[in-house]
Amino acid sequence: WSVDLKPLTQHLLRRLTSFLADSSRSGDGCAEISPRDVFGFFHSHLKQLHGRPRTSATPLSSLLELQLELCMYVLALNTGQDSCMELLQSTVALLQAPGVPSPLEPKLAEAVVDLMAAPLTQESLASAVLAMPYHKSLLAMMSRKMQARAALAVVSALLAGDVSMRDCETIQNLFALTDTLLRDETGRDLGEDLRHLEHDPVVFRTEQETMAQLIHQVRQDDPKMVFEMLSMLWEYFQQGGPHRIIYTVPAMVAAVLQLVGRLGSETSDQAVEILDFTHTLCTSLGTLAPQESVRLWLLSAACADKVAAKAEKVAELVRRISSSIDNVLICLDQYIPEQEARLRGLQLMVGTLRQMTVGLEEDDLKMICGRAVALSSKMLSKRYQSKAFCLCCELYWLPHLDFQDPDRGLLCLRRALQSADGAIHSDPLDVGLFVDILNEVIHLFAEGASQVSAVLLSKILALCVQHVKYIGNRVPQESMRALRSAISSLAAKQKESMEAVMVGDVYIPYLEIDLRSAEQLPTEPSVKTFVT
DSSP states (O other): OOOOOHHHHHHHHHHHHHHHHHHHHHTOOOTTOOHHHHHHHHHHHHHHHHHSOOOTTSOHHHHHHHHHHHHHHHHHHTOOHHHHHHHHHHHHHHHTSTTOOSSOOHHHHHHHHHHHHGGGGSHHHHHHHHHSSHHHHHHHTSOHHHHHHHHHHHHHHHHHTTOOBOSHHHHHHHHTTOHHHHSOOOSSOOOTTTGGGGSOHHHHHHHHHHHHHGGGGBOOSOHHHHHHHHHHHHHHHGGGOHHHHHHHHHHHHHHHHHHHTTOOTTOHHHHHHHHHHHHHHHHHHTTTSHHHHHHHHHHHHHHHHHHHHHOSOOHHHHHHHHHHHHHHHHIIIIIOOOHHHHHHHHHHHHHHHHHOSSOOOHHHHHHHHHHHHHHHHTOSSHHHHHHHHHHHHGGGEEGGGTEEOHHHHHHHHHHHHHHHHHHHHHOGGGGHHHHHHHHHHHHHHHTTOTTOOHHHHHHHHHHHHHHHHHHGGGSOHHHHHHHHHHHHHHHHHHHHHHHHHHTTOOOOGGGGOOOGGGGGSOOOOOOOOOOO
């Protein structure tokens, strides 16, 4: 008969780990007991077991589990890199012995995966472990399916331990282990467009999102070194094909733009180089995820504007802003046919331009405004046309960029009203479009936009009230609530203005707004209390 001593040995190692860790924390540990010596004792005896013929008392799976338990002891007590390397070396030797199946059986491979991942949760060990050949040797003993699981476990361990990647060599060593997550292996020539069909979509997404998180582990005080490491990561990621980069490009762009923010005012040339790299990243995404492309192009434009605000050389940065906005409009026009998604992209673009402080050359800005209006006119429904034209009004009054074109702005406002009128002929409940336009005019009036007068605001308010009265009690509750809120806000502004004038302040234009049309609105229904 024979006895498997694995449970007993595991229990003993765990108790020793707990005892030595508690002793170290309390400071009353026994000086004659060294964690390193304990490791040496157990490791030497395990290696003796490795050299014996396999029996029911020393199955390979049990020996691997004891190796893992000893590894956890090393990590818990920080016995040093040498202990970890010795353990990995003996594991490789154990699996290279005659009689070990190749590739490893799933149960054995799972134990090896755990052993590979464990030391990579500690930053003090990760770079040194990756630099050694042991992980590559262990990976070569597995099937491709288990290699993919091992690669994912390695990356997940680095993320779990929040391990920083501080040099290019570490990145090279890591990606030598993750080839199965970056490349496809198939006997069929599916082509790039169909390559993603050979993967389980849920597993594939999890793998690629995990790989994308690695980008944020690149950490260095030197921005130039960070840029070099990010460039190396991109070289690896783009080898995986378009079905992979849709997960990694957004994280790459975010990391690169964060790097731009760390540059000083005297590093305009370096900022331009980094923004050009961002341009390459966004272009690679192209038609694969056009809505995400719009967001990334706008992030790039906003970042370039912030750098230009404090830079000495502005012209090159302004050209990058113009190029980014141009690509946004191309995406919206050619690659995003859905009206709601197109409108959302237009909202993001207008919001980005209104936040800029340097922005574009005036000629470029006028051209972009014209293209945005043309894009709005391509909306298939009058409802979305009205919303889009209403948004475009803001492009003709950009206070931060000292740009105003009130004639074209008012023309855009008129087209929004015309589209809203066409929309309510199809669906009278779209009366909320007029309320949206009213809110837009109130906003422009508050900013002091030229030719947006109190008379114009009063007329649009009267138009809203007229349409609400026409459809009576069928007015959507949200639209009525928004209209009442706008009227209440204007009434409050008038009251504040009157009080200011009475104490001697200058005349305030809110007093010219005619709110008498609001009196024609039906009164709000009172809340009744029912007593049972």
